Amino acid sequence: MPGTSSSSSVVTIALTDPGEGLTEAEIIDIKVAVGDTIAINDAVIEVETAKSAVELPSHVAGTVTAILVAVGDEVPVGSALLQVDTAGGPAPTEGQGASPVDATAAAGDAAPEPEATPTEDAAASAEPAEDEPKNLVGYGAKAAPQRRRRRRGAQDDGPQVPIDRILAKPPVRKLARDLGVALADVFATGPDGTVTRADVLAAQQRAMSGDTPSAQDGDYFPEESPQAPEGLGVAMKSTRDQPFAGVTSDERTTRVPIRSVRKRTAEAMVASAFTAPHVTVFNEIDMTRTVQIISDLKASREWADVKVSPLVVIAKALLVAIRRNPEINASWDEQNQEIVYKHFVNLGIAAATPRGLIVPNLKDAHLMTLRELAEGIDDLAKTARAGRTSLSDTREGTITITNFGVFGIDSGTPILNPGESVIVGVGAIKDKPWVVDGQIVTRKIAQLALSFDHRLIDGALGSVLLRDLSAVLEDPALGLVWG
Amino acid sequence: MSVFATTIPSVAEQEPLIQLLAPDGTRTPHPELDAVISAAAPGSDGDDLATPERLRGYYRDMVMIRAADLEATSLQRQGQLGLWASALGQEAAQIGAGHASREQDYLVPTYREHGIAWARGIEPWRLLESFRGVSHGGWDPNELRTHPYMIVLGSQAPHAVGYAMGLQRDGVVGTGETATDTAVLALFGDGASSEGEVSESFTFAASFQAPVVFFTQNNQWAISVPASVQSRVPLAQRSRGWGIPSVRVDGNDVLAVLGAVRAALDAARAGEGPQFIEAVTYRMAAHTTSDDASRYRPAVEEQEWGEKDPILRLRRHLEQLGEIDEAFIVRCDEEAHELAMELHHHIHGMEDPDPVGMFTHAYAEPHPIVEAEREQYLEYIAQFEDENENDKAEQRGEQA
Numbered sequence: 001m002p003g004t005s006s007s008s009s010v011v012t013i014a015l016t017d018p019g020e021g022l023t024e025a026e027i028i029d030i031k032v033a034v035g036d037t038i039a040i041n042d043a044v045i046e047v048e049t050a051k052s053a054v055e056l057p058s059h060v061a062g063t064v065t066a067i068l069v070a071v072g073d074e075v076p077v078g079s080a081l082l083q084v085d086t087a088g089g090p091a092p093t094e095g096q097g098a099s100p101v102d103a104t105a106a107a108g109d110a111a112p113e114p115e116a117t118p119t120e121d122a123a124a125s126a127e128p129a130e131d132e133p134k135n136l137v138g139y140g141a142k143a144a145p146q147r148r149r150r151r152r153g154a155q156d157d158g159p160q161v162p163i164d165r166i167l168a169k170p171p172v173r174k175l176a177r178d179l180g181v182a183l184a185d186v187f188a189t190g191p192d193g194t195v196t197r198a199d200v201l202a203a204q205q206r207a208m209s210g211d212t213p214s215a216q217d218g219d220y221f222p223e224e225s226p227q228a229p230e231g232l233g234v235a236m237k238s239t240r241d242q243p244f245a246g247v248t249s250d251e252r253t254t255r256v257p258i259r260s261v262r263k264r265t266a267e268a269m270v271a272s273a274f275t276a277p278h279v280t281v282f283n284e285i286d287m288t289r290t291v292q293i294i295s296d297l298k299a300s301r302e303w304a305d306v307k308v309s310p311l312v313v314i315a316k317a318l319l320v321a322i323r324r325n326p327e328i329n330a331s332w333d334e335q336n337q338e339i340v341y342k343h344f345v346n347l348g349i350a351a352a353t354p355r356g357l358i359v360p361n362l363k364d365a366h367l368m369t370l371r372e373l374a375e376g377i378d379d380l381a382k383t384a385r386a387g388r389t390s391l392s393d394t395r396e397g398t399i400t401i402t403n404f405g406v407f408g409i410d411s412g413t414p415i416l417n418p419g420e421s422v423i424v425g426v427g428a429i430k431d432k433p434w435v436v437d438g439q440i441v442t443r444k445i446a447q448l449a450l451s452f453d454h455r456l457i458d459g460a461l462g463s464v465l466l467r468d469l470s471a472v473l474e475d476p477a478l479g480l481v482w483g
Numbered sequence: 484m485s486v487f488a489t490t491i492p493s494v495a496e497q498e499p500l501i502q503l504l505a506p507d508g509t510r511t512p513h514p515e516l517d518a519v520i521s522a523a524a525p526g527s528d529g530d531d532l533a534t535p536e537r538l539r540g541y542y543r544d545m546v547m548i549r550a551a552d553l554e555a556t557s558l559q560r561q562g563q564l565g566l567w568a569s570a571l572g573q574e575a576a577q578i579g580a581g582h583a584s585r586e587q588d589y590l591v592p593t594y595r596e597h598g599i600a601w602a603r604g605i606e607p608w609r610l611l612e613s614f615r616g617v618s619h620g621g622w623d624p625n626e627l628r629t630h631p632y633m634i635v636l637g638s639q640a641p642h643a644v645g646y647a648m649g650l651q652r653d654g655v656v657g658t659g660e661t662a663t664d665t666a667v668l669a670l671f672g673d674g675a676s677s678e679g680e681v682s683e684s685f686t687f688a689a690s691f692q693a694p695v696v697f698f699t700q701n702n703q704w705a706i707s708v709p710a711s712v713q714s715r716v717p718l719a720q721r722s723r724g725w726g727i728p729s730v731r732v733d734g735n736d737v738l739a740v741l742g743a744v745r746a747a748l749d750a751a752r753a754g755e756g757p758q759f760i761e762a763v764t765y766r767m768a769a770h771t772t773s774d775d776a777s778r779y780r781p782a783v784e785e786q787e788w789g790e791k792d793p794i795l796r797l798r799r800h801l802e803q804l805g806e807i808d809e810a811f812i813v814r815c816d817e818e819a820h821e822l823a824m825e826l827h828h829h830i831h832g833m834e835d836p837d838p839v840g841m842f843t844h845a846y847a848e849p850h851p852i853v854e855a856e857r858e859q860y861l862e863y864i865a866q867f868e869d870e871n872e873n874d875k876a877e878q879r880g881e882q883a
Binding site for chain 1: 554557559560561562563565566769772773774775777778823824827831863866867
């Protein structure tokens with residue numbers, strides 16, 4: 001649609017798809033100025049697309065009130081180009097001056113495309129256009145078709161997901177769009193690699209529990225397969241066939257050298273578990289309102305391009321709770337015999353990746369808006385999944401969130417990331433009976449588990465932190481009061 | 484000797500080009516075609532297609548359809564049409580051929596026959612519907628005796644020949660009954676004429692002496708391929724190898740087209756077999772709104788052809804006859820502008836059709852497979868509604 005009324009009489013002229021399936025165009029000429037009076041079909045802007053240079057005619061008559069683009073801009077289809085006030089404008093018949101066969105029109109004007117806008121007159125008088133070919137009746141003043149510049153090839157602005165390569169039926173695409181699930185993140189199980197409804201719903205389920213789809217993506221190292229002896233045999237067999245250096249197998253066991261992520265994980269866990277005395281406190285909370293906020297965000301246009309999951313809101317709530325209990329954000333410095341209170345939060349997010357557990361952290365998360373958190377977390381997850389997490393991304397964390405809810409687990413006793421004093425574990429959000437005002441109703445329930453280093457944090461402080469976190473998640477409005 | 488030749492000149496370039504109106508409006512007498520279009524000419528059958536009133540009518544028609552064409556291009560640029568294939572510059576070929584056909588004749592167009600459609604009484608907004616994607620064809624081909632626009636080029640030839648062979652079997656060819664004898668006019672362009680099915684159609688048409696006239700508008704460009712690359716000889720000469728008589732006419736000369744098409748259809752209707760006409764014209768606009776002609780053809784070529792404009796040419800002729808005045812010209816322009824504005828407002832208010840409508844006309848009678856497909860499609864559509872319902876239900880649930 002070329003335009004939508006924004007206010008009573010001001011109409012926006014937007015970039016249409018001037019070819020078939022084009023997505024953007026470059027502005028190469030603006031043919032009107034603010035204050036110009038234009039008629040229906042007056043050429044207002046010339047754009048160059050991947051296919052051609054075309055003049056865009058106005059679909060309304062009126063006075064140009066704003067020009068929203070500049071020559072040289074590359075704008076996506078649908079972008080607002082200019083605004084026209086149609087109230088004081090001329091009647092549509094204004095464009096009558098030039099009609100298909102008109103003696104005066106024969107000198108250069110096009111049929112219902114009169115060109116005599118004030119700017120053009122000015123331009124014409126400014127520069128004598130003697131070499132301009134005289135157009136014959138109605139062929140449209142194809143002003144300067146000689147201008148030939150190709151500006152394509154700008155495909156190097158970052159890796160883009162080839163959305164149209166993903167096979168999914170239109171209703172499934174719509175479902176994904178409605179649920180805010182990026183098709184590119186969905187693990188396809190349909191015939192010929194098509195994404196099915198069930199896949200989208202599963203992806204959404206994972207997203208709701210804060211997971212990244214990596215769990216589905218691929219080969220976990222065999223030692224991370226938690227259970228299921230039967231399945232293990234299959235996994236082992238397939239692992240045995242994989243050409244990993246140093247891997248040896250017989251009929252009953254497979255031996256995999258400990259290295260890389262696995263090794264680092266083990267060292268960190270041992271160091272932490274046997275250095276910091278862990279205490280874990282639990283709380284079961286009603287996440288219904290948080291889930292509602294998430295679904296509202298997903299439905300909002302502003303958030304259309306952001307992946308929003310419970311994890312994002314939990315992160316925000318945790319930051320609010322830390323702000324109320326800043327002494328929690330500290331670490332034990334054994335060497336210097338000091339407690340180091342941090343004035344910043346580098347929020348770690350435990351990520352299961354095909355190569356193992358990684359805990360990259362969001363630097364200065366305490367300064368971030370909800371949207372920045374969402375983008376940051378998504379970024380961390382993608383980087384981790386792609387195996388591109390750098391060491392510095394994993395250093396200097398202050399507090400970590402681990403999301404075992406991803407696996408459908410209710411709770412656990414998380415081990416602190418070394419050098420940190422608090423870790424929050426989030427269980428799966430499940431529909432459960434809950435007592436509200438004396439009535440049993442179905443609510444979205446999840447368990448939170450909070451482990452802390454008892455050397456510097458007492459049970460009271462740890463409990464208050466978990467209580468405050470729970471309170472914000474149960475009643476997100478508290479975030480306004482405390483945040 | 485007929486203008487419709489069956490032999491090829493020893494030098495291909497000597498193929499005559501029939502022209503009754505020069506670009507400056509000068510009228511050249513042509514005994515044979517004058518007898519077809521002018522009642523005053525010797526040998527006329529009494530029909531007068533070239534009275535001043537008729538000429539003004541052709542002029543108005545061309546002005547109107549050009550305005551609609553330009554408006555459609557604007558509408559596409561404004562996002563109202565998915566695509567538009569402009570017939571700018573080909574008005575004389577189309578208005579001439581359209582009016583040369585008789586009411587009972589059957590016309591088989593491509594997607595660039597807006598002048599044909601206009602002459603056959605198809606309102607321009609019906610063309611726009613198809614290009615907007617809200618109609619599967621737009622009109623009743625039986626009622627208007629004009630086939631729906633066909634996007635597949637070249638298909639017009641076999642369709643037309645098949646229809647013409649059907650007419651033979653209906654016994655409405657060569658009976659001498661002028662009111663019922665019927666012929667078919669197949670329309671296609673220079674590009675389509677290079678396609679195999681056109682040659683195959685020539686074979687069938689010639690073998691069965693089907694009452695069909697092949698009317699090729701050689702607009703010089705098959706998208707970006709010039710006619711000179713597609714054929715080493717004038718297109719008009721191609722059909723002669725099949726024994727199909729043919730003629731080359733100036734396609735920007737409404738009278739030449741009118742005379743040639745009328746003569747050819749009369750012959751076909753009378754049972755004299757297929758005929759072929761090459762109308763030499765020029766596609767003044769790009770192939771479609773998705774195309775940019777300036778990438779492959781020089782502007783100077785467009786200027787040259789602009790000077791041969793079909794509308795100006797007829798106006799000059801009328802001026803020379805003293806049969807047109809400024810008031811008429813202005814009135815035509817005003818009506819054309821009104822038509823354009825009507826289309827503009829009509830399109831902006833157009834509603835989407837019922838999506839299951841496509842099953843309605845697949846067959847004349849109910850058909851179990853089509854019915855099953857219709858049901859499947861309804862279920863498919865219902866999926867979308869389900870999702871909407873689910874969304875709503877979800878929201879209700881979460882608010883509870």
